[in-house]
Amino acid sequence: MKHWHHAAPVAVVAALMACGAAAQTAPAHWVGPWAAAPIATFAPRPGQPGRAGRTFPGSVLNNQTVRMIVRTSLGGSAVRLRFSNAFGKQAVTLGDVHVALAGEGAAITDGSDHAVLFDGQASIVIPPGADVLSDAVAMTVPPLTHLAVSVYVPVSSGPVTWHLLTNQTNYIAGDGDFASQTAMPGAAPFGPWDFLTEVEVAAAPGSYAVVCLGDSITAGAHSTRNANNDWTDIMADHLPRVGVLNEGISGNRILHDDNGPNALARFPRDVLELAGVRDLIVFEGINDIAFPDGKTPSHRTQRVSPEEMTGALQQIVDRAHAHGIHVYGATITPYIGQSAETPRGEAEREAVNAWIRTPGHFDGVIDFDKVMRDPQHQDQIRPGYGFSDHLHPSPAGYLAMGLEAAKVMAAAASKSD
Numbered sequence: 001m002k003h004w005h006h007a008a009p010v011a012v013v014a015a016l017m018a019c020g021a022a023a024q025t026a027p028a029h030w031v032g033p034w035a036a037a038p039i040a041t042f043a044p045r046p047g048q049p050g051r052a053g054r055t056f057p058g059s060v061l062n063n064q065t066v067r068m069i070v071r072t073s074l075g076g077s078a079v080r081l082r083f084s085n086a087f088g089k090q091a092v093t094l095g096d097v098h099v100a101l102a103g104e105g106a107a108i109t110d111g112s113d114h115a116v117l118f119d120g121q122a123s124i125v126i127p128p129g130a131d132v133l134s135d136a137v138a139m140t141v142p143p144l145t146h147l148a149v150s151v152y153v154p155v156s157s158g159p160v161t162w163h164l165l166t167n168q169t170n171y172i173a174g175d176g177d178f179a180s181q182t183a184m185p186g187a188a189p190f191g192p193w194d195f196l197t198e199v200e201v202a203a204a205p206g207s208y209a210v211v212c213l214g215d216s217i218t219a220g221a222h223s224t225r226n227a228n229n230d231w232t233d234i235m236a237d238h239l240p241r242v243g244v245l246n247e248g249i250s251g252n253r254i255l256h257d258d259n260g261p262n263a264l265a266r267f268p269r270d271v272l273e274l275a276g277v278r279d280l281i282v283f284e285g286i287n288d289i290a291f292p293d294g295k296t297p298s299h300r301t302q303r304v305s306p307e308e309m310t311g312a313l314q315q316i317v318d319r320a321h322a323h324g325i326h327v328y329g330a331t332i333t334p335y336i337g338q339s340a341e342t343p344r345g346e347a348e349r350e351a352v353n354a355w356i357r358t359p360g361h362f363d364g365v366i367d368f369d370k371v372m373r374d375p376q377h378q379d380q381i382r383p384g385y386g387f388s389d390h391l392h393p394s395p396a397g398y399l400a401m402g403l404e405a406a407k408v409m410a411a412a413a414s415k416s417d
Helices: 011-025 231-237 263-272 284-295 295-303 308-323 343-357 368-372 397-417
Strands: 030-035 064-071 077-086 093-094 096-101 124-126 131-133 137-141 146-155 161-163 172-173 188-190 197-200 208-214 244-250 277-283 326-330 363-368 375-382
Touching: 030 375, 064 197, 064 295, 077 096, 077 146, 093 146, 096 343, 124 131, 124 244, 146 363, 208 263, 231 244, 231 397, 244 263, 263 277, 263 308, 277 308, 308 326, 308 343, 308 397, 326 397, 363 368, 363 397
Parallel strands: 030 244, 208 244, 208 277, 277 326, 326 363
Antiparallel strands: 030 197, 064 146, 064 172, 077 131, 077 137, 077 197, 093 124, 096 146, 172 188
């Protein structure tokens, strides 16, 4: 065995120093531990002309501070934040942005506050249709913990770009910049995440992200508020090296717009542009089936066939594969008993599920239909697993779905390691 001595040749020392310098300057491995799919602020919907005129806290910000609470599925040694004005009609000024460990209610943990900069500056203007990514903030971000992202908007934002169905209590205050304060004076609870669409962390080598592209069941409709018990959170609890990115939008469809752009249209922003993505779970389709039967007359002109749905799913698979992303298909869960149920819709659901289960279409299958269905009545949700609308899961249903997804994704990860 060869031994190195202190009197190593100058060339060797120089080489070792160069390697050390390269190691110190190696780029960070950025992975997303949290994300939310942006939508416009209450765009008009067919048959609901008054909806766009309703005013909700946070839909327009003016000399106000919002403090948004997000849960990390993965930890890291630094953090970056992405903000979006994708659906804004005017430029938006972020006047002061801070990130901290969340405390009780609207408070942050003492000593954890960090200013967030953009190219070294404290404020930034986001043009209409654009996104911005912050500079890296050196801070320890634990996994499965809550961060508080505080944003002060000094002048009118116009209608914001937001994510509405959060199942998380966020906070809004008016008349001033409170982004750096431990407690926000006069803070009131509100629902949305305004502008904030992704958190990235400098993660350990080997870490990666999985995107969950879906509708209200992925967004966590009717899960317990502030309890982090939707199926994507449950999956994150059981996948320690994985960032889980919830890209669910209530009412979302594969082929037509509703609450947000259709899945094909939003695929680049909500999948490809996120950090460290290795895997994609696609859980869409029930709204393509149910909306034409149970919503407004205009929706009934948007009926799609099983072949159109599976063709669109194949497009998503092909586009993801072109970027080296593995794609897992999730079967559509039962909905008989829901107000929009029809024999036609049930036949379509079964046909699409058969295609999803067919080997060769996806890299793997998460059979949510099998998990959720009643063994005695397989077109209905299992007793105790469903919410009263016969469509969305109960906490027990979300738990079962999350455990099944974690099992499939953990098995896939073990094969690739």
